[in-house]
Amino acid sequence: FVKNKEDRSKTIINIETGGKQNEVKTMLSDKGIIVGSGYGKFKDSQIRIANFPMHRTEDVKKIIEVLSTIKS
Numbered sequence: 001f002v003k004n005k006e007d008r009s010k011t012i013i014n015i016e017t018g019g020k021q022n023e024v025k026t027m028l029s030d031k032g033i034i035v036g037s038g039y040g041k042f043k044d045s046q047i048r049i050a051n052f053p054m055h056r057t058e059d060v061k062k063i064i065e066v067l068s069t070i071k072s
Contacts, residue, residue, distance in 0.1 A: 001046065013049040014038065020070060021045060027066050033059070 001014040017024045021037065021044055028035055028047075038046030049063065 009051075011051055013051050014042070015047050015049065015067070016045060017047055018045060021047060024067070024070060027070070028063065031062055031066055033063055033066070 001016055002008045015024075024047055025035060025037075036048040036050075037043050038048060
């Protein structure tokens with residue numbers, strides 16, 4: 001989402017979901033993963049995922065697995 005690497009957050013990942021934000025959030029929630037909505041004008045079209053060292057590799061793999069099943 002953020003094109004300039006220097007401006008990217010080291011603690012939050014933004015993912016563009018288009019019109020599927022609720023679907024994406026529900027699918028992740030069903031797997032025990034709670035994510036935030038986008039911020040400001042992107043509130044309804046993005047999700048935000050905390051990117052902290054406390055997350056286990058298994059958590060990241062689960063998120064990737066769920067997101068890879070969503071048709072664009």
